[in-house]
Amino acid sequence: ETGVTQTPRHLVMGMTNKKSLKCEQHLGHNAMYWYKQSAKKPLELMFVYNFKEQTENNSVPSRFSPECPNSSHLFLHLHTLQPEDSALYLCASSQMGQGNTEAFFGQGTRLTVV
Amino acid sequence: AQSVTQPDIHITVSEGASLELRCNYSYGATPYLFWYVQSPGQGLQLLLKYFSGDTLVQGIKGFEAEFKRSQSSFNLRKPSVHWSDAAEYFCAVGAESNYQLIWGAGTKLIIKP
Numbered sequence: 001e002t003g004v005t006q007t008p009r010h011l012v013m014g015m016t017n018k019k020s021l022k023c024e025q026h027l028g029h030n031a032m033y034w035y036k037q038s039a040k041k042p043l044e045l046m047f048v049y050n051f052k053e054q055t056e057n058n059s060v061p062s063r064f065s066p067e068c069p070n071s072s073h074l075f076l077h078l079h080t081l082q083p084e085d086s087a088l089y090l091c092a093s094s095q096m097g098q099g100n101t102e103a104f105f106g107q108g109t110r111l112t113v114v
Numbered sequence: 115a116q117s118v119t120q121p122d123i124h125i126t127v128s129e130g131a132s133l134e135l136r137c138n139y140s141y142g143a144t145p146y147l148f149w150y151v152q153s154p155g156q157g158l159q160l161l162l163k164y165f166s167g168d169t170l171v172q173g174i175k176g177f178e179a180e181f182k183r184s185q186s187s188f189n190l191r192k193p194s195v196h197w198s199d200a201a202e203y204f205c206a207v208g209a210e211s212n213y214q215l216i217w218g219a220g221t222k223l224i225i226k227p
Binding site for chain 2: 004006040041042043045048056090092102103104105106107108110
């Protein structure tokens with residue numbers, strides 16, 4: 001496989017459920033990101049991991065919990081979500097430290113909270 | 115404040131017509147500029163980027179963009195659109211030392227047959 005792969009592609013969950021989103025990158029990058037994409041709003045950066053260390057947490061509610069076990073894998077653990085959390089969640093990766101901030105994106109997970 | 119503005123939420127053009135999507139930015143440092151495209155149900159794909167040098171950059175799928183520092187703009191153009199170009203287009207700005215991109219809200223391109 002190549003690029004950035006996200007699973008599942010679609011997820012419907014109740015507000016009391018616990019689920020996880022998975023992202024895997026095969027590009028050898030050292031940074032990974034979670035973004036939230038809601039209709040008619042700019043992309044919202046949620047979390048950034050650089051060399052497996054979380055370097056950014058943009059005021060994301062604690063019901064979203066990221067995990068980065070190595071530089072190729074990134075998870076987003078979800079619990080007690082709200083209907084307004086329904087959105088497309090995008091994972092991305094890039095190579096930091098070389099003056100090139102180009103990000104490569106996965107296809108996203110369409111999350112619906114009911 | 116740093117920001118990216120894409121003034122057009124929707125644009126409709128006829129197939130074969132030319133296209134220009136606008137992007138204006140406000141950024142304190144030397145900007146790195148990007149255009150991404152998102153087809154329905156898909157992630158974002160990089161169309162082109164500007165880091166330095168020639169201010170007219172060529173991208174994939176026949177797209178080009180021109181960086182105009184005096185106007186703080188980075189407009190995307192294509193001389194003749196195809197129905198497959200129907201998608202949402204996002205402009206983003208970053209910096210060499212800042213890996214966080216600032217994104218515009220996107221422009222949805224609709225192609226009339």
